[in-house]
Amino acid sequence: MPLDNKFSLKAIACLTVxxxxxxxxxxxxxxxxxxxxLVDVAAITQNxxxxxxxxxxxxxxxxxxxxxxGLILDKDRIFSGETILVISTSKIPSIFSSDQTPExxxxxxxxxxxxxxxxxxYGLNLDSSLYNQYExxxxxxxxxxxxxxxxxxxxxxxxxxxxxxxxxxxxxxDIKSYGLFELDEEQVFGGEDLLVxxxxxxxxxxxxxxxxxxxxxxxxxxxxxxxxxxxxxxLSIQKQIEAEYSQKPVFVAEKIQIxx
Amino acid sequence: MKQWFHKAIANPWLRQYILVGYAAKGTxxxxxxxxxxxxxxxxxxxxxxxxxxxxxxxxxxxxxxxxCLIAIALTGYVLxxxxxxxxxxxxxxxxxxxxxxxxxxxxxxxxxxxxxxxSALNIVFxxxxxDDTIEDLANQLFEQPIGGWLIFLGGIAVTxxxxxxxxxxxxxxxxxxxQSSDIHHRLEKWATRIGKLGVSARGVAxxxxxxxxxxxxxxxxxxxxxxxxxxxxxxxxxxxxxxWLSLIGLGLICYGLYMFVAAGYRRYAIR
Numbered sequence: 292m293p294l295d296n297k298f299s300l301k302a303i304a305c306l307t308v309x310x311x312x313x314x315x316x317x318x319x320x321x322x323x324x325x326x327x328x329l330v331d332v333a334a335i336t337q338n339x340x341x342x343x344x345x346x347x348x349x350x351x352x353x354x355x356x357x358x359x360x361g362l363i364l365d366k367d368r369i370f371s372g373e374t375i376l377v378i379s380t381s382k383i384p385s386i387f388s389s390d391q392t393p394e395x396x397x398x399x400x401x402x403x404x405x406x407x408x409x410x411x412x413y414g415l416n417l418d419s420s421l422y423n424q425y426e427x428x429x430x431x432x433x434x435x436x437x438x439x440x441x442x443x444x445x446x447x448x449x450x451x452x453x454x455x456x457x458x459x460x461x462x463x464x465d466i467k468s469y470g471l472f473e474l475d476e477e478q479v480f481g482g483e484d485l486l487v488x489x490x491x492x493x494x495x496x497x498x499x500x501x502x503x504x505x506x507x508x509x510x511x512x513x514x515x516x517x518x519x520x521x522x523x524x525x526l527s528i529q530k531q532i533e534a535e536y537s538q539k540p541v542f543v544a545e546k547i548q549i550x551x
Numbered sequence: 552m553k554q555w556f557h558k559a560i561a562n563p564w565l566r567q568y569i570l571v572g573y574a575a576k577g578t579x580x581x582x583x584x585x586x587x588x589x590x591x592x593x594x595x596x597x598x599x600x601x602x603x604x605x606x607x608x609x610x611x612x613x614x615x616x617x618x619c620l621i622a623i624a625l626t627g628y629v630l631x632x633x634x635x636x637x638x639x640x641x642x643x644x645x646x647x648x649x650x651x652x653x654x655x656x657x658x659x660x661x662x663x664x665x666x667x668x669x670s671a672l673n674i675v676f677x678x679x680x681x682d683d684t685i686e687d688l689a690n691q692l693f694e695q696p697i698g699g700w701l702i703f704l705g706g707i708a709v710t711x712x713x714x715x716x717x718x719x720x721x722x723x724x725x726x727x728x729x730q731s732s733d734i735h736h737r738l739e740k741w742a743t744r745i746g747k748l749g750v751s752a753r754g755v756a757x758x759x760x761x762x763x764x765x766x767x768x769x770x771x772x773x774x775x776x777x778x779x780x781x782x783x784x785x786x787x788x789x790x791x792x793x794x795w796l797s798l799i800g801l802g803l804i805c806y807g808l809y810m811f812v813a814a815g816y817r818r819y820a821i822r
Contacts, residue, residue, distance in 0.1 A: 333771055352694060367771025369699040394694075441690075464680075475682070477690040477773075484680075501774075 328503075328550045329460075332364050333372020335401055339429045342401045347431065349375075350396045350439050350460060350503075358421045359383065362395065362436075376404060376422075376430045380413055383436060384455075394440060396458040396503065399433035437505070442485035443476035445508055449540035452508045459485065459542060460550075463500045469528050472496060474504065474542070486511070487542045490520050494547060505546040511536045516543070553641075560634055566820040572627025573817070577810025579621065579667065580749070580803045582608060587783060587800030591793040598787065598796055600780030602670050602681050609674045622671035625664050632661030634821050656712075685760070689767050689776035702776065703768035710761030716754030720747040727813045734816040742816075746809035752802020756782060 330347045354374060355363040362377045377397050402409060404425045406417055413432055437458040445452050445459065461474030470489040476482035487504055489496075496502075509516070513533050516522060520543065524532065559565065583604045590598035599607060609618045636657040642650050666684075673679040692698030719725030726746045729739050759782040767776035777784075786795045 331771055367693055367699060369703055369768050369771075371769075372771075477687045479684055479688045479691060482687075 581807030584803030706764030713757030749806025
């Protein structure tokens with residue numbers, strides 16, 4: 292074998308070790324850490340028996356609406372898991388029917404869907420013709436169901452979301468000392484970050500943290516925000532903020548949940 | 552038209568412009584590799600992908616000017632890719648699968664360097680912010696019914712490209728031919744060696760990116776998808792991460808240096 296080929300063979304072999312080490316060690320454990328707090332739909336349906344009775348928080352696209360209380364959530368993973376039925380203990384807000392596949396944040400308990408057991412337990416009255424096919428399958432009985440669009444959906448089409456209770460998941464960035472920060476848009480082209488105002492008392496945030504922010508979207512009208520929320524901005528900050536954000540939508544954060 | 556085109560690509564100025572593009576690409580890789588090695592050795596440093604590397608450079612004295620020059624020079628490389636894509640259509644069998652894939656490859660490569668040039672200008676004129684385009688794309692795709700499959704197939708394609716780089720490095724087919732009359736034979740020998748290492752390192756980077764895309768599809772998590780920055784970040788968290796980071800960093804430095812030699816002595820600017 293010529294010298295150059297020997298050399299390149301060794302060098303390439305060495306680099307290939309790098310790939311193998313990365314392949315062998317990229318385990319689902321790193322994913323669990325990434326998504327702490329939120330549970331994958333696929334993970335629930337795949338480990339159904341051990342999930343029964345667990346309280347879970349899931350966020351995914353609604354792929355179908357069933358009756359007044361039921362939704363089917365997408366699973367994202369391509370090889371494993373199944374989509375899941377969600378039954379809300381209260382009526383599902385009408386805003387969910389306005390988008391084709393809206394994302395929702397569901398908080399609830401995993402159960403096996405046996406209607407004769409669940410109906411008395413949760414005070415439900417379900418139309419058996421709609422839910423027959425789900426008997427024995429996994430279901431999440433949702434105690435809370437909040438519309439959860441992406442940050443860029445709010446900046447692109449704010450009028451649709453003004454005044455609604457929302458839970459927005461995103462990456463925190465551009466934190467300002469006076470309680471403003473942005474949630475990063477996740478668009479390949481275009482897309483504008485979502486401005487968020489944190490109410491008092493404020494929690495300590497760090498850039499690049501992923502969080503779910505609960506609250507409502509409002510137009511940025513300084514006087515109204517100051518009147519309704521007592522943000523404590525002094526005059527110099529007021530001028531700066533007004534110049535920068537006036538007339539933009541702002542998300543008023545009532546609660547922030549950091550995901551690890 | 553055809554004659555005019557061939558006359559145009561034989562223009563010596565065009566050749567120089569394209570070769571300057573090589574040097575610009577080399578500079579970017581040299582910097583990415585250097586920062587990766589720094590990150591491996593110094594505890595509070597982080598490895599950077601293309602965008603953050605250019606941001607780092609822009610923060611140095613005269614950095615913005617350099618980043619601006621890189622952006623302009625890189626368009627020479629973009630031009631090369633586009634000319635290659637056009638030349639493919641003159642191949643014996645322009646509609647064969649091989650020609651079509653090659654043409655798509657040239658266009659993708661051209662677009663990605665156009666993207667780098669665009670980011671560089673964004674940094675200089677402070678127009679945008681750092682964003683992982685691949686992660687964002689994965690996130691958008693997950694909202695589509697067959698999006699997960701598209702991410703999976705994309706991951707496989709990127710992984711195959713990575714392996715083809717490594718094979719191309721081993722067989723020497725991805726290494727430039729130099730003007731043997733101008734280049735010293737020892738320099739040529741070394742340039743070929745570091746070129747092989749460099750192309751392999753790029754291959755590894757592609758394979759890692761591809762694997763992370765495949766994992767993103769399997770685990771339904773767009774955060775696993777990402778570009779070089781993401782690959783570095785994940786590598787750094789692995790056992791012996793500093794070693795892998797240094798090896799890839801070293802490989803990318805080799806690639807950068809090899810691009811400089813190619814800029815000076817490449818026989819064919821376009822091919």
